[in-house]
Amino acid sequence: MIRVQAEIFDPGAELSGFTRACGRDTGGIASFTGLVRDSGDGPRLQAMTLEHYPGMTERQLAAVEAEAGRRWPLIATLIIHRHGRMLPGEPIVLVATAAAHRRAALEACEFLIDWLKTKAPFWKLEETEAGTEWVAAKASDDAAAERWAGDASDGKSADITE
Amino acid sequence: MKLIYFAWLRTRIGLAQEQVEAPPDVRTVGELLGWLQIRGPGYALALADLSIVRVAVNQDYVGLDRILAPGDEVALFPPVTGG
Numbered sequence: 070m071i072r073v074q075a076e077i078f079d080p081g082a083e084l085s086g087f088t089r090a091c092g093r094d095t096g097g098i099a100s101f102t103g104l105v106r107d108s109g110d111g112p113r114l115q116a117m118t119l120e121h122y123p124g125m126t127e128r129q130l131a132a133v134e135a136e137a138g139r140r141w142p143l144i145a146t147l148i149i150h151r152h153g154r155m156l157p158g159e160p161i162v163l164v165a166t167a168a169a170h171r172r173a174a175l176e177a178c179e180f181l182i183d184w185l186k187t188k189a190p191f192w193k194l195e196e197t198e199a200g201t202e203w204v205a206a207k208a209s210d211d212a213a214a215e216r217w218a219g220d221a222s223d224g225k226s227a228d229i230t231e
Numbered sequence: 232m233k234l235i236y237f238a239w240l241r242t243r244i245g246l247a248q249e250q251v252e253a254p255p256d257v258r259t260v261g262e263l264l265g266w267l268q269i270r271g272p273g274y275a276l277a278l279a280d281l282s283i284v285r286v287a288v289n290q291d292y293v294g295l296d297r298i299l300a301p302g303d304e305v306a307l308f309p310p311v312t313g314g
Contacts, residue, residue, distance in 0.1 A: 103314055119313065120238055122306060125290035125295075162314050182314055189311025190287070192238035200280065203239045206283075206310030 070146070071130045075153035077160070080163050087165050089149045092164040093143050097171040099178035105155050112197035114157050120188035121152040133184045137166070141173040141178065148181065150189065180217050188212040232302060234267075236277070237308035240284065243277035245272035253299075260286050263305065283309055 077217055080102045107114035134146050147165040155161065164181045168174040193204035235248045257266050264286075267276045278284060286293055287306040299305065 121313070122237060122287070122290070122308070125287055125306065128290050186314035187311065187312045188292075189239065190308060190311050192309060192314045194238070195251070204312045206312050210314075219263065 070148070071127060071134060072149045073123075074151055077151070077159055078084070078149055078163065080160050083149060083163055086163060087145070087167070088141050091145055091167045094166045094169055096169045097174045098165060098167045100165040100173070100176040101178055102160050103181045103182070105157050105159050105161055106179040107157050110200040113199055114195055116121050116156055117153055117161075118154045118194040118196065118224070120150045120192045120194065121140070121159065126150070126152075128187045130185060130208070133181060133188060136184070137177045137181050141166075141168065141177040142175060143168050143177055146177070146181065146184065149187070150191065151169065152191065183210075183213045183217060186210050232299065232304045232305055235306040237306065239278045239309060240307050244273045251293070258290065258298055258299065259295065260293055260297045260299065263299060264295070264307075277307075285310060 080100075084098070091098065105114075105117045109132070119128060130148050130150065134148060137146060143166055145161065145167040149163040151161050162182070162185075164178055166174045166177040167179065168177070184198055187206075187210055195202050195204055232253070233250055236244050239266060241247050252312050253263055253266055255308070257263050264278055264284070266279060267274045269275070277293060282297075286290070286297075287308075288297055288303050290304070290306070
Protein backbone atom coordinates (compact mmCIF):
# COMPACT_ATOMS: atom_id res chain seq x y z
CA MET A 70 0.00 0.00 0.00
CA ILE A 71 1.20 3.50 -0.83
CA ARG A 72 0.16 6.72 0.90
CA VAL A 73 1.43 10.19 0.04
CA GLN A 74 0.13 12.72 2.53
CA ALA A 75 0.78 16.05 4.24
CA GLU A 76 -0.53 14.90 7.63
CA ILE A 77 1.86 13.70 10.31
CA PHE A 78 1.60 10.00 11.12
CA ASP A 79 2.43 7.80 14.12
CA PRO A 80 4.99 5.19 12.99
CA GLY A 81 4.13 2.88 15.92
CA ALA A 82 0.40 2.97 15.22
CA GLU A 83 0.98 2.45 11.48
CA LEU A 84 3.24 -0.53 12.16
CA SER A 85 0.71 -2.02 14.57
CA GLY A 86 -2.03 -1.74 11.97
CA PHE A 87 0.23 -3.21 9.27
CA THR A 88 1.16 -6.12 11.55
CA ARG A 89 -2.48 -6.87 12.40
CA ALA A 90 -3.42 -6.84 8.71
CA CYS A 91 -0.77 -9.42 7.78
CA GLY A 92 -1.93 -13.03 7.65
CA ARG A 93 -0.78 -16.08 9.59
CA ASP A 94 1.82 -16.87 6.93
CA THR A 95 3.83 -13.77 7.92
CA GLY A 96 6.96 -14.66 9.85
CA GLY A 97 8.65 -11.28 10.02
CA ILE A 98 8.16 -7.56 9.44
CA ALA A 99 10.95 -5.09 8.77
CA SER A 100 10.54 -1.34 8.81
CA PHE A 101 12.40 1.93 8.30
CA THR A 102 11.27 5.32 9.60
CA GLY A 103 12.94 8.44 8.22
CA LEU A 104 12.88 11.60 10.38
CA VAL A 105 13.49 15.29 9.77
CA ARG A 106 17.10 15.66 10.89
CA ASP A 107 19.15 18.68 11.88
CA SER A 108 22.56 17.90 10.41
CA GLY A 109 24.20 19.94 13.15
CA ASP A 110 26.51 21.84 10.84
CA GLY A 111 25.47 25.34 9.88
CA PRO A 112 22.53 27.32 11.24
CA ARG A 113 19.94 25.51 13.36
CA LEU A 114 17.20 23.78 11.33
CA GLN A 115 13.77 25.26 11.98
CA ALA A 116 11.66 23.29 9.52
CA MET A 117 11.79 21.24 6.36
CA THR A 118 9.38 21.51 3.43
CA LEU A 119 9.04 18.65 0.98
CA GLU A 120 7.85 19.61 -2.47
CA HIS A 121 6.63 16.79 -4.70
CA TYR A 122 5.23 16.06 -8.13
CA PRO A 123 1.66 14.82 -7.52
CA GLY A 124 0.86 11.88 -9.75
CA MET A 125 4.43 11.05 -10.68
CA THR A 126 5.24 10.48 -7.00
CA GLU A 127 2.57 7.80 -6.64
CA ARG A 128 3.56 6.33 -10.00
CA GLN A 129 7.24 6.02 -9.09
CA LEU A 130 6.49 4.64 -5.61
CA ALA A 131 4.19 2.02 -7.18
CA ALA A 132 6.97 1.05 -9.61
CA VAL A 133 9.49 0.69 -6.78
CA GLU A 134 7.00 -1.36 -4.74
CA ALA A 135 6.28 -3.61 -7.73
CA GLU A 136 10.00 -4.13 -8.31
CA ALA A 137 10.47 -5.21 -4.67
CA GLY A 138 7.61 -7.69 -5.15
CA ARG A 139 9.36 -9.15 -8.19
CA ARG A 140 12.66 -9.58 -6.32
CA TRP A 141 11.49 -10.93 -2.96
CA PRO A 142 8.58 -13.13 -1.84
CA LEU A 143 6.73 -10.40 0.06
CA ILE A 144 3.36 -10.82 1.71
CA ALA A 145 2.69 -7.08 2.08
CA THR A 146 4.43 -3.71 1.81
CA LEU A 147 3.61 -0.28 3.18
CA ILE A 148 5.10 3.03 2.02
CA ILE A 149 3.97 6.28 3.68
CA HIS A 150 5.70 9.46 2.48
CA ARG A 151 4.82 12.97 3.58
CA HIS A 152 5.00 16.26 1.72
CA GLY A 153 4.62 19.84 2.92
CA ARG A 154 6.18 21.53 5.95
CA MET A 155 7.43 19.52 8.92
CA LEU A 156 9.50 20.07 12.04
CA PRO A 157 12.76 18.45 13.23
CA GLY A 158 12.10 15.02 14.72
CA GLU A 159 8.86 14.47 12.80
CA PRO A 160 8.58 11.36 10.61
CA ILE A 161 8.92 11.91 6.84
CA VAL A 162 8.71 8.37 5.55
CA LEU A 163 7.81 4.88 6.73
CA VAL A 164 8.60 1.72 4.78
CA ALA A 165 7.47 -1.68 6.07
CA THR A 166 7.72 -5.12 4.51
CA ALA A 167 6.18 -8.42 5.59
CA ALA A 168 7.46 -11.83 4.51
CA ALA A 169 7.54 -15.43 5.68
CA HIS A 170 11.22 -15.10 6.60
CA ARG A 171 13.41 -12.28 7.86
CA ARG A 172 15.90 -12.13 4.98
CA ALA A 173 13.29 -11.13 2.37
CA ALA A 174 11.67 -8.60 4.71
CA LEU A 175 14.97 -6.96 5.73
CA GLU A 176 16.47 -6.83 2.23
CA ALA A 177 13.28 -5.60 0.57
CA CYS A 178 12.90 -2.87 3.20
CA GLU A 179 16.42 -1.60 2.53
CA PHE A 180 15.87 -1.81 -1.22
CA LEU A 181 12.61 0.18 -1.01
CA ILE A 182 14.11 3.08 0.92
CA ASP A 183 17.28 3.13 -1.22
CA TRP A 184 15.34 3.19 -4.47
CA LEU A 185 12.62 5.60 -3.43
CA LYS A 186 15.27 8.10 -2.30
CA THR A 187 16.67 8.28 -5.83
CA LYS A 188 13.46 7.84 -7.87
CA ALA A 189 10.45 9.36 -6.10
CA PRO A 190 10.11 13.06 -7.09
CA PHE A 191 10.45 14.82 -3.73
CA TRP A 192 12.69 17.82 -2.98
CA LYS A 193 13.70 19.00 0.48
CA LEU A 194 13.83 22.70 1.32
CA GLU A 195 15.52 23.46 4.64
CA GLU A 196 14.50 26.49 6.70
CA THR A 197 17.02 27.98 9.11
CA GLU A 198 17.33 31.41 10.67
CA ALA A 199 19.73 32.19 7.80
CA GLY A 200 17.00 31.57 5.22
CA THR A 201 15.90 28.68 3.04
CA GLU A 202 18.03 26.32 1.00
CA TRP A 203 17.29 23.37 -1.30
CA VAL A 204 19.03 20.20 -0.16
CA ALA A 205 21.44 18.84 -2.78
CA ALA A 206 21.23 15.20 -3.81
CA LYS A 207 23.94 13.01 -2.29
CA ALA A 208 26.25 10.78 -4.33
CA SER A 209 26.07 8.30 -1.43
CA ASP A 210 22.31 7.92 -2.05
CA ASP A 211 22.96 7.18 -5.73
CA ALA A 212 25.59 4.63 -4.72
CA ALA A 213 23.17 3.00 -2.26
CA ALA A 214 20.55 2.64 -5.00
CA GLU A 215 23.14 1.42 -7.51
CA ARG A 216 24.04 -1.49 -5.23
CA TRP A 217 20.71 -3.08 -6.16
CA ALA A 218 21.01 -2.44 -9.89
CA GLY A 219 22.41 -5.79 -10.95
CA ASP A 220 20.45 -7.75 -8.41
CA ALA A 221 17.13 -8.41 -10.17
CA SER A 222 16.02 -11.96 -9.48
CA ASP A 223 14.62 -12.25 -13.03
CA GLY A 224 18.04 -11.35 -14.44
CA LYS A 225 16.69 -8.38 -16.38
CA SER A 226 17.79 -4.82 -16.08
CA ALA A 227 16.63 -3.15 -12.89
CA ASP A 228 15.95 0.13 -14.68
CA ILE A 229 12.38 1.17 -13.96
CA THR A 230 12.80 4.73 -15.06
CA GLU A 231 11.34 4.23 -18.54
CA MET B 232 3.01 21.14 -24.58
CA LYS B 233 2.81 21.67 -20.85
CA LEU B 234 6.03 22.39 -18.96
CA ILE B 235 6.23 21.94 -15.17
CA TYR B 236 9.12 23.08 -12.98
CA PHE B 237 10.02 21.97 -9.46
CA ALA B 238 12.27 23.05 -6.58
CA TRP B 239 15.04 25.49 -7.58
CA LEU B 240 14.21 25.18 -11.26
CA ARG B 241 10.78 26.61 -10.41
CA THR B 242 12.18 29.48 -8.33
CA ARG B 243 14.90 30.37 -10.85
CA ILE B 244 12.53 30.29 -13.84
CA GLY B 245 9.87 32.06 -11.75
CA LEU B 246 7.01 29.82 -12.90
CA ALA B 247 5.52 26.56 -11.62
CA GLN B 248 4.19 25.65 -15.04
CA GLU B 249 3.44 27.03 -18.47
CA GLN B 250 1.96 26.05 -21.80
CA VAL B 251 4.43 26.46 -24.67
CA GLU B 252 4.50 25.96 -28.38
CA ALA B 253 8.08 25.12 -29.28
CA PRO B 254 9.39 25.85 -32.80
CA PRO B 255 9.14 22.94 -35.27
CA ASP B 256 12.88 22.18 -35.11
CA VAL B 257 12.54 21.29 -31.41
CA ARG B 258 11.91 17.55 -31.62
CA THR B 259 13.72 16.05 -28.62
CA VAL B 260 14.04 16.79 -24.92
CA GLY B 261 17.63 17.95 -25.51
CA GLU B 262 16.48 20.39 -28.18
CA LEU B 263 13.72 21.65 -25.90
CA LEU B 264 16.26 22.38 -23.14
CA GLY B 265 18.47 24.20 -25.66
CA TRP B 266 15.51 26.33 -26.78
CA LEU B 267 14.49 27.08 -23.17
CA GLN B 268 18.05 28.12 -22.24
CA ILE B 269 17.80 31.15 -24.55
CA ARG B 270 14.28 32.23 -23.48
CA GLY B 271 15.50 34.49 -20.69
CA PRO B 272 17.98 34.94 -17.86
CA GLY B 273 15.93 32.85 -15.38
CA TYR B 274 15.86 29.92 -17.81
CA ALA B 275 19.57 30.33 -18.57
CA LEU B 276 20.37 30.25 -14.84
CA ALA B 277 18.08 27.28 -14.12
CA LEU B 278 19.43 25.27 -17.06
CA ALA B 279 23.10 26.31 -16.86
CA ASP B 280 24.22 22.85 -15.69
CA LEU B 281 22.19 20.09 -17.32
CA SER B 282 24.01 17.43 -15.29
CA ILE B 283 21.77 18.43 -12.34
CA VAL B 284 18.53 18.65 -14.32
CA ARG B 285 16.21 15.63 -14.54
CA VAL B 286 13.42 15.35 -17.09
CA ALA B 287 10.15 13.42 -16.97
CA VAL B 288 7.73 13.14 -19.88
CA ASN B 289 4.19 12.16 -18.90
CA GLN B 290 5.55 11.33 -15.42
CA ASP B 291 8.26 8.89 -16.54
CA TYR B 292 11.99 9.66 -16.46
CA VAL B 293 13.43 10.17 -19.95
CA GLY B 294 16.77 10.92 -21.56
CA LEU B 295 17.72 13.88 -23.74
CA ASP B 296 17.04 11.92 -26.95
CA ARG B 297 13.35 11.34 -26.12
CA ILE B 298 11.14 12.55 -29.03
CA LEU B 299 8.43 14.96 -27.89
CA ALA B 300 4.76 14.99 -28.90
CA PRO B 301 2.50 18.09 -28.84
CA GLY B 302 0.34 16.97 -25.89
CA ASP B 303 3.26 15.91 -23.68
CA GLU B 304 3.59 16.97 -20.04
CA VAL B 305 7.29 17.72 -19.60
CA ALA B 306 8.63 18.21 -16.07
CA LEU B 307 12.07 19.62 -15.28
CA PHE B 308 13.53 19.22 -11.80
CA PRO B 309 16.75 18.72 -9.81
CA PRO B 310 17.92 15.27 -8.66
CA VAL B 311 15.37 14.10 -6.09
CA THR B 312 16.00 14.34 -2.33
CA GLY B 313 13.06 12.56 -0.66
CA GLY B 314 13.07 9.75 1.86
